[in-house]
Every structure is written in C-alpha cells, then in structure tokens.
Amino acid sequence: MIRLVIADDQALVRGALAALLGLESDIEVVAEVGRGDEVSAAVVLNKADVALLDVEMPGLDGIAAAARLRTDAPDCRVLMVTTFGRPGYLRRAMQAGAGGFVVKDTPARQLADAVRKVAAGLRVVDPALAVESMTSGDSPLTxxxxxxxxxxxxxxxxxxxxxxxxxxxxxxxxxxxxxxxxxxxxxxxxxxxxxxxxxxxx
CATH class of the missing domain: 1.10.10.10 (Winged helix-like DNA-binding domain superfamily/Winged helix DNA-binding domain)
Known part of the structure; x- marks a missing residue:
C-alpha cells in the first residue's frame, strides 16, 4: 500500500484528487493539507511514501516544500502537480528532489500510475513539458x-x-x-x- 499525502491550497481540487486516488486499491490517502509549510509535518506524522504537491501554495510553495522534505523525510518521494505547465517550474522541482511533474488535467488513471512510478523510485514527467523545458533553457535573470x-x-x-x-x-x-x-x-x-x-x- 502506497501511503500518500496530498497538498493543494484549493479544497475542491484537493478533495477531488483524494477521492480519485483513494479509489485505487494500492493507494491510501493518509493526509490532506492546504499549505506548503504543513507538508513536512503531515508526511512525517503519517509515514507517507509519496507527497503529491501543488506548485503554488501559501506558506511555502511546492518546490520549497519538496526541498524541505529531502531533509525532514528523505525516504518520501515527491510528485509535483500543477495547473501551470511552466518549464522553469519543472527544472526547479527536479533540482529540489521531485521524482515527477504532471499537470492537473492528467487523466486519473495516469495520475495514479504516476504515483506508483514515483513510489518505485522512477521519474515521471509530462512529455510536452519535458520537451518545452529542454528548449527554453535556464533563467537568464540574476x-x-x-x-x-x-x-x-x-x-x-x-x-x-x-x-x-x-x-x-x-x-x-x-x-x-x-x-x-x-x-x-x-x-x-x-x-x-x-x-x-x-x-x-x-
């Protein structure tokens, strides 16, 4: 059983993700949080295997929350999910230790599969976003x-x-x-x- 924490500041989205993923026989949603600064405590308390993190959240954004998990719960894998498929986010999420990055309109079956792959230590990246990320380059800004x-x-x-x-x-x-x-x-x-x-x- 994959123990999953879901973090998204939109209650409706968070609830929908929990309901959909909770239908899977091998995934158990053990906690839901609405702020990035609540992720580490929820993961540690519930001994989560995977954290499904939205990029844009109050308190701490998802990428910073992923980076904090590397210290607080290094065995927990991270799957980022976002409405905004921006290539800069993908690069920074991977640098922060995320194992996967998908957009929110990913079909439920694919999302569940992404959770399983990340739990198994594999990388999962939205294909269109991966191509865009490779062509856009790093930020030129100081x-x-x-x-x-x-x-x-x-x-x-x-x-x-x-x-x-x-x-x-x-x-x-x-x-x-x-x-x-x-x-x-x-x-x-x-x-x-x-x-x-x-x-x-x-």
Whole structure:
C-alpha cells in the first residue's frame, strides 16, 4: 500500500484528487493539507511514501516544500502537480528532489500510475513539458532582477518596488531595464509576464 499525502491550497481540487486516488486499491490517502509549510509535518506524522504537491501554495510553495522534505523525510518521494505547465517550474522541482511533474488535467488513471512510478523510485514527467523545458533553457535573470520583477508583478510604482526590495529607485530602474532586455520585453508588465510564463519568478 502506497501511503500518500496530498497538498493543494484549493479544497475542491484537493478533495477531488483524494477521492480519485483513494479509489485505487494500492493507494491510501493518509493526509490532506492546504499549505506548503504543513507538508513536512503531515508526511512525517503519517509515514507517507509519496507527497503529491501543488506548485503554488501559501506558506511555502511546492518546490520549497519538496526541498524541505529531502531533509525532514528523505525516504518520501515527491510528485509535483500543477495547473501551470511552466518549464522553469519543472527544472526547479527536479533540482529540489521531485521524482515527477504532471499537470492537473492528467487523466486519473495516469495520475495514479504516476504515483506508483514515483513510489518505485522512477521519474515521471509530462512529455510536452519535458520537451518545452529542454528548449527554453535556464533563467537568464540574476537573483536581483528576479526579485525586482517579482515585486513589479504586484503592479506598484518604482517607489513601491524600491521599498519592497530595499533598493534605491535608480537601482530598481536599472534592474527593470536589464530584466526587460533579457526577456525581450517592451514593457515592465510584459517582462513580468514572460518571466512568469517561463517559471523564472517562483
């Protein structure tokens, strides 16, 4: 029996995943959590074999939660599941120790099969996402450019971004400009959109 913890901040999705996977004769859903910072405790407490983690969650995103599990519960395998099939997410999830990465519209039978494969120590990656990941390359943004573009995603002024990142307004303008140049964007909003689509801002 594969002991499974499901982590997703949307209760409806979490419940649906638990119901579908709970129908499998060899999978037992032992816990459901809605925040990334609750994953480790749930896995340890329930001696889970696999953690099914959403990428975007409050408290701690799924990729950071996967990285924490490597320390807190190294025997637990991780399968990431997301609505957003962004290649940057895939690379970072694998670097964090995830054994698999699938999108939420994966058919139930394939998802259950992915859980089994990850539990057995195999890698499972959505094929379309794998191809996209290989062709898109790593993020061209520096850590500071990433931080500034992430702050710019909230739609604030340069002064707001400067306050949020503890940088001067001139420095923020420089980072925004270099970030736009590296993403090939004409505007700040477009640069944020491109970086988000590639999974560079998580």
């Amino acid at each position: 850590e500071r450019e990433t931080e500034v573009l992430r702050a710019a995603g909230d739609g604030g002024t340069v002064a707001d971004i400067a306050a949020a990142t503890f940088l001067s307004e001139g420095t923020v303008r420089n980072y925004l400009s270099s970030g736009m140049g590296k993403t090939g964007a004409r505007t700040r909003a477009e640069a944020v959109h491109i970086a988000e689509e590639n999974g560079w801002l998580l």
